Amino acid sequence: MSLRRFTILGCLGLLVSLQPATAHATPPDTYGFGSRATSLGGAVGADVSDSSANFYNPAGLSGAEGVRLSIGYLSAHSFLQVNGTRSNLERLGGSNVGIVAPAKFGNVRFAFGLGLHLNDQRLARTRSAATNRPRWEMFDTRPHRVWLATNIAISPVPWLRFGAGITFQSPSDLTLDLRGSVDLLRPEERSRIEHQFKGDLTSIRYPQAGVQVRIHERFWVGLTYRGSFELKNLLSAGARADIVGLGDAIPLTFLLDTISVNMFGPQTVVLSTSFNLPDDRLRIGFDLAWVDWSAHTSLIPTEDITLIVDAPPSLGLDVPSRIVGRRPLDMNLHDVFVPRLGVEMLAHRSPAHEVELRFGYAYENSPFPTQTGVMNFIDSDRHSFTVGVGWGLRNLRPTIAGRLQIDAHLSYAYLPERAHIKDSLVDAVGDFVAGGHQLTMGLNVELAFE
Amino acid sequence: MTRAQQLAVLSLVVTQLALVSIGCATRGNEADFPAPIATSGVGPFRAARVVETGFTEPPAGRVMESTWAVERAQLTDIGLFFAAGIPLEDAPDRDPALAADVTDWSRYGPRQIYQTAARDQDLGFDLEAATPVLEATEPWEEGAVSDPWFDVDSGRLYYAAGGSIGMVEAGEGGAFGPHQQVLAVPEAGLRSPTVVRDPVGDGVLLYVQTRAGVAVARSEDGVAFTFDRNLSLDLPTEAVDPDATEERWSGPGALVATSPTGRTTVRLYFSVLRSDGTRVIGMAASEDGLRFERSPTPAFIGDLPRSPCPFLESFNGVDVTRIYSTAEFARSDFAFRAVTAHISPLDVMYAEEEEEPAE
Numbered sequence: 001m002s003l004r005r006f007t008i009l010g011c012l013g014l015l016v017s018l019q020p021a022t023a024h025a026t027p028p029d030t031y032g033f034g035s036r037a038t039s040l041g042g043a044v045g046a047d048v049s050d051s052s053a054n055f056y057n058p059a060g061l062s063g064a065e066g067v068r069l070s071i072g073y074l075s076a077h078s079f080l081q082v083n084g085t086r087s088n089l090e091r092l093g094g095s096n097v098g099i100v101a102p103a104k105f106g107n108v109r110f111a112f113g114l115g116l117h118l119n120d121q122r123l124a125r126t127r128s129a130a131t132n133r134p135r136w137e138m139f140d141t142r143p144h145r146v147w148l149a150t151n152i153a154i155s156p157v158p159w160l161r162f163g164a165g166i167t168f169q170s171p172s173d174l175t176l177d178l179r180g181s182v183d184l185l186r187p188e189e190r191s192r193i194e195h196q197f198k199g200d201l202t203s204i205r206y207p208q209a210g211v212q213v214r215i216h217e218r219f220w221v222g223l224t225y226r227g228s229f230e231l232k233n234l235l236s237a238g239a240r241a242d243i244v245g246l247g248d249a250i251p252l253t254f255l256l257d258t259i260s261v262n263m264f265g266p267q268t269v270v271l272s273t274s275f276n277l278p279d280d281r282l283r284i285g286f287d288l289a290w291v292d293w294s295a296h297t298s299l300i301p302t303e304d305i306t307l308i309v310d311a312p313p314s315l316g317l318d319v320p321s322r323i324v325g326r327r328p329l330d331m332n333l334h335d336v337f338v339p340r341l342g343v344e345m346l347a348h349r350s351p352a353h354e355v356e357l358r359f360g361y362a363y364e365n366s367p368f369p370t371q372t373g374v375m376n377f378i379d380s381d382r383h384s385f386t387v388g389v390g391w392g393l394r395n396l397r398p399t400i401a402g403r404l405q406i407d408a409h410l411s412y413a414y415l416p417e418r419a420h421i422k423d424s425l426v427d428a429v430g431d432f433v434a435g436g437h438q439l440t441m442g443l444n445v446e447l448a449f450e
Numbered sequence: 451m452t453r454a455q456q457l458a459v460l461s462l463v464v465t466q467l468a469l470v471s472i473g474c475a476t477r478g479n480e481a482d483f484p485a486p487i488a489t490s491g492v493g494p495f496r497a498a499r500v501v502e503t504g505f506t507e508p509p510a511g512r513v514m515e516s517t518w519a520v521e522r523a524q525l526t527d528i529g530l531f532f533a534a535g536i537p538l539e540d541a542p543d544r545d546p547a548l549a550a551d552v553t554d555w556s557r558y559g560p561r562q563i564y565q566t567a568a569r570d571q572d573l574g575f576d577l578e579a580a581t582p583v584l585e586a587t588e589p590w591e592e593g594a595v596s597d598p599w600f601d602v603d604s605g606r607l608y609y610a611a612g613g614s615i616g617m618v619e620a621g622e623g624g625a626f627g628p629h630q631q632v633l634a635v636p637e638a639g640l641r642s643p644t645v646v647r648d649p650v651g652d653g654v655l656l657y658v659q660t661r662a663g664v665a666v667a668r669s670e671d672g673v674a675f676t677f678d679r680n681l682s683l684d685l686p687t688e689a690v691d692p693d694a695t696e697e698r699w700s701g702p703g704a705l706v707a708t709s710p711t712g713r714t715t716v717r718l719y720f721s722v723l724r725s726d727g728t729r730v731i732g733m734a735a736s737e738d739g740l741r742f743e744r745s746p747t748p749a750f751i752g753d754l755p756r757s758p759c760p761f762l763e764s765f766n767g768v769d770v771t772r773i774y775s776t777a778e779f780a781r782s783d784f785a786f787r788a789v790t791a792h793i794s795p796l797d798v799m800y801a802e803e804e805e806e807p808a809e
Contacts, residue, residue, distance in 0.1 A: 082487060083710045084767055134487050376487070419711040422490070425735035426745035430490030431709035 026147040026169075027094055027117045028055045029265070030138065031076050032411075033147075034098065035444040039388020039409035040342025041360025043285035045272030046212060046222035050405075050446060051098020054115030057210035057224045057272065058151035058163030061100050061111035065448070066402060068100040072444030074117075078139055080415065080436035082378065087136055087436075092143050094119040096444070109155040113165070117147040134376035134429060137299070137368065139438075142263055145169065149208065164209035169231055169265075174199050178239040181249065193241065204229060206265070222272035230297060231263040243309075253308040260301030266292040266367075280346060287340040293367030294335045298328030299377070329375055333367040354392035358409070361385055371420040374427070378434045380415040402449035413438040488795040489709050491717045491760075491771050492733050493749040495792035498772075502800045503791065504574040509753040509777040511790035514566075514575040516779075519558050522597045522642065522701070523774045523789040524759035529567045530575050530774070531583070531607070532789060533596035535559055553787075560586065561594040563609060573772075573791055573800055583607070588629045590614055597642045597757070599703075604672055608632070608643040608656070615643045615658060617673065633658065633667050633675040642757060644704045645672070648739055649714045655739045657681075657702040657718060664702045664720055666740060681742060683720065683734050689746030694724040699732065701757035707769070718742060719749060719758040719773060729754045731775065731792075750792050753777040770798050 032038030034052030048056045049063030051070045074096065078089040095118050102111040125144035135141075151165025175198040183190035210224040237256040242249040274285040305323040340362040348355040361384065368379040388409035396404060417435030497511030505512040514523075514530070523532035535558030544554045555561070566580035584607065586595045591611035599608045605620040615633040618626035633640060633656060641659040648655050654672040658665055664683060667675040683699050690696075701721040708714045716739040722732040730748035749758070750773070758775040771794050776787035793800075 083489065085485065088485065421709075421711050421713060425490065425715055425737065425743045426492045426733065427490050428492060428747075429487050430492075431711040431713055432487050432489055433710045 026145050026167075026265070027074070027092065027119065027143045028115075028147055030143045031074060031092070031440050032442075033096060033115060033117065034070065035072060035388060035407035035409040035442045036358065036390055036405075038411060038440075038442060039358040039360055039386045039407070040285055040344060041287075041340040041362045041384065041386055043272065043287040043340040043342035043360065043362075044274075045210070045224050045270050045287050046220040046274035046285060047276075047283075048222075049100075050448075051100050051113065051115060053100070053153075053163070054098060054113045054149045054151055054165070055147075057212060057222050057270075058113060058149075058165050058208060059153050059161040059210040059212045059222065059224075061113040061151055061163055062102065062109045062153035062155035062161045063212070064100040064102045064111055065450070066102065067449045068098070068446055069449075070096075070098040070444055070446035072096045072098075072407075072442060074440065074442040076143070076438065076440040078136075078436065078438050080136055080139065080434070080438070082134060082434045083432050087378075087434075089136060089139055090121070090144075092119060093121070098446075107157070111153045111163075113149075113151040113153065113163075115147070115149045115151075119144060119146065134371075134378050134432065134434075136379065136434075137377040138379050145263070151208070159214040161212040162210075164207065166205045166207055168203050168205055169229055174233070174235045176235075176237040178237075178241065181242040181244050182252075183245040186245065190244070204231070218276045218278070220272075220274045220276075222270075222274075224268075224270040224272065226265075226268040226270075228267040228292065228295060229263075229265045230261055233258075233260045233262045233301075235260075243311075248312070250309060250311045252310075253306065255304070255306040257304045258301045261297050261299055264296050264299075266295060268292070282346070283342075283344040285340075285342040285344075287338075289338040289340070291336050291338060291367070293333040296331045296333040296367070298331055300328045300375070302328055329373075331375070331377075332369050334369070336365050336367045338362065338364050352393065352395050354390075354394070356390040356392070358388035358390065359386065360388070360411075366418075370418070372423045376420075376429055376432075378420075378432075380418045380435050382413050382415050382438075384411055384413040386411040400447065400449075402447060405444075405446040405448060407444045407446070409440075409442050411438075411440040413440070485797060486795060489769060490735065491707060491794070492735075492745040492747065493794045494747070494796065495731075495750040495771070495773055495794040496796050497750075497752065498573055498791040498793055499799075499801075499803070501803050502573050504569070504572045507779075509779045509788055509790055511752070511777070511792055512788045513573055513774070513791045514789045515577040516786050516788040517577070518786075519553055519555075520776055520787050520789055521553075521561065522757040522759065522776065524599055524703070525568070525761040525772065525774050525791075526600045527602050528600070529565050530789075531563060531565050531598040531600050532580075533561050533563050533598055533609075535561045535594075555594075561596045562586075563595055563598045563607070575789075583624075584609065584618060584626050586611060588616075588631075590631055590634075591616065591629070599643050599645055599759070601645045601672070603647070606645075606672060608645055610641045610643060610658075613639045615640050615656065615675070630673065632656075632669075632673055633677070635660070635677055637661070638665075642701045642703070644702050644759070646704050646706045646716055646739070649706055649716055649736075650738050655704075655716070657704050659700045659702060663699045664718070679740065681718075681734075681740075683718075683732065683742060683744055685744055686746050691724075694726040694728060696722050696732075697725050698723040701775075703757065703759040703773070705760045705762050705771075707762055713737075716742075717760065717771075719760050721756045721758065721775075722748070729756065731755050731758045731773065749773065749794075752790065752792065753779065755790070756787070765798060765800070768795065768798055770795065 033055040037044045037052040045057040048060040053060035076092040080087045097116045099114045149167040153163030155161040177196040180193035206227040206229040208226045212222045235258045239254040270289040272287040276283045342360045345357045364382040366379040390407045393404040518534040521533040541557035562582045563584040564580040565583045595611045597610035617632045638660045644657045654669045656667040665680045666678045669675040704718045716736045733745040733749045734742035736742040755775045758773045761772045773792045777790045
């Protein structure tokens with residue numbers, strides 16, 4: 001296959017996969033992907049070239065010198081409180097896998113990449129929000145999903161890299177039908193109900209793309225775009241039954257249709273820079289992300305409820321003529337700019353070893369407004385401080401024809417207390433303050449073949 | 451690569467793989483939503499359970515044996531104050547002209563104010579341990595004292611008597627006196643005094659029941675009160691039920707609460723008589739103690755509840771409001787009112803139900 005044909009086919013494949021879709025907001029968004037990148041605060045978009053490029057900037061995949069395989073584990077613990085009482089947030093633990101497979105045609109480098117984060121506890125969690133039940137929107141349900149991304153990248157010249165790909169997510173469409181008869185007097189013996197359940201977990205895709213440019217021998221600039229997505233849950237429940245035991249059978253029809261947005265991922269643009277000292281003794285990275293949270297649609301579901309009971313007037317049943325379901329409310333989120341800073345220092349280098357120390361910081365100001373009305377989505381600003389260490393081993397022949405990289409990180413996030421004062425003195429929930437801490441740790445092992 | 455390095459690498463890789471394997475084998479441990487939050491005091495309230503009170507007889511939430519006619523009960527840090535009349539042994543027949551929900555006081559001895567300590571083991575109180583702390587002695591009291599409200603901060607006991615509001619102060623040995631008439635409004639028929647600190651000033655606010663509804667009076671010293679205004683406690687328009695419009699507000703009970711954010715409000719609970727004959731406990735809140743915002747939903751419904759007296763405490767780190775009120779129940783040919791307790795937030799439990807042993 002000629003280089004030209006390969007390029008055309010690759011671009012066509014990319015265009016097909018980048019069909020318009022909505023989708024994004026996953027474990028990597030919240031807790032990072034890969035120990036090295038996480039320990040640098042996520043400020044790696046300008047020059048990342050390991051498997052974490054699948055998330056941070058797919059263009060970096062084409063910078064890999066050889067095939068890279070990585071496997072890691074992440075454990076995140078939330079110590080968040082509302083009014084001094086610990087919120088019921090589950091620990092999140094998950095494995096991550098990354099693959100980078102480069103190829104070279106002449107002077108042009110190509111690469112294919114795949115990134116996967118798989119939570120221990122479940123593939124995905126879906127929860128519909130009750131307006132009067134406060135919850136930590138960013139950490140309660142959002143990270144509980146599988147994250148899978150595939151990317152391709154090209155580097156036509158050494159100082160320029162492009163990359164793009166797609167990430168997969170799945171909304172749900174559930175239908176429950178009940179039919180039969182219910183005996184009010186002897187329900188256990190004489191009721192006859194059959195049910196039919198249909199669940200459809202379709203997939204949606206959303207794009208990401210990036211570019212890395214080497215401005216100077218020691219200075220890289222990157223730009224990354226991640227598309228938005230919206231995961232909707234459709235739930236239709238229908239019950240058509242006859243109520244018996246009170247004379248003539250009374251037909252009953254109950255229909256419930258809910259459409260809710262389980263998760264929204266905003267489109268994001270990240271501008272990244274990195275600066276390296278000679279011999280890579282010091283690397284400083286800075287990323288600034290624009291996150292389009294203002295496009296967030298309502299998390300409150302749309303509910304349509306129908307109840308029809310054709311009962312004779314003599315029974316005196318008071319059947320409501322109309323049942324009002326919930327309706328979406330404007331979330332009033334605002335866009336945010338997220339700065340990230342990472343410093344990597346070479347602590348030791350020998351022909352066989354290389355040890356690096358890493359420090360990172362990120363400030364994520366909350367896109368959620370103070371909850372003064374009937375909604376109670378809790379969120380606070382987040383300051384994340386990270387430390388990490390990397391141990392690179394070379395000269396592994398004949399055991400391994402390449403390099404082994406072992407990275408670990410520990411991250412502490414502080415969420416300052418935030419006061420939510422309600423407009424109404426008789427709000428059903430009332431005023432509350434929320435804040436807390438998070439502790440995240442992870443370990444990654446990467447094999448980089450020559 | 452030395453043998454030691456190989457071992458180190460191997461052990462790290464094995465550790466990593468073990469971590470991943472353990473993770474993959476971990477089952478989902480579904481966590482519930484964060485616990486509900488209720489810091490505004492609007493409720494809903496639930497009736498105290500039998501396991502919390504030790505009383506099995508209706509009405510729901512009963513906290514004390516009721517062989518007397520109890521009118522109003524208020525829990526304080528030093529026990530329960532309540533007004534009651536003891537049935538006469540040779541009581542005359544009930545006056546048939548009285549409405550069904552009106553007590554025929556000719557069948558009881560003079561109403562006095564009693565105090566009883568809380569039991570250690572539960573939320574209940576022992577009626578036999580109650581001691582009288584105040585009886586009518588002054589002509590303006592017209593032979594009966596009722597509707598006690600004890601202000602813990604000042605040690606003053608406010609009460610209703612003869613259509614006026616009286617006050618006594620705790621003296622040496624716990625005796626109350628002297629009897630002082632602190633608010634009298636001719637023809638107003640004052641009842642159910644409830645006193646709180648002024649949330650925006652230095653004085654004291656006194657909420658009372660009048661023939662027109664609920665009113666507020668003010669005082670600088672807690673002794674001499676000046677009538678201020680009748681309160682507007684109307685429901686929001688969208689919450690009005692045309693089949694059960696509100697006809698009368700009565701029996702106010704108030705407290706001052708500070709939310710977790712530091713905002714201080716007056717919370718006022720009161721009995722609502724509706725056009726369909728039902729009674730509920732309504733709630734309203736105010737930042738200045740004078741202009742109230744009404745909650746669209748009842749705090750609770752209960753068995754014809756009256757005279758709600760709120761009590762705020764911190765329980766296991768949560769601000770809990772308990773409302774003590776009287777509820778209707780029938781025993782032989784007497785119509786009694788029992789003291790009941792209602793609790794908010796709903797998930798706060800003072801005692802857990804014992805699980806039934808498996809068969």
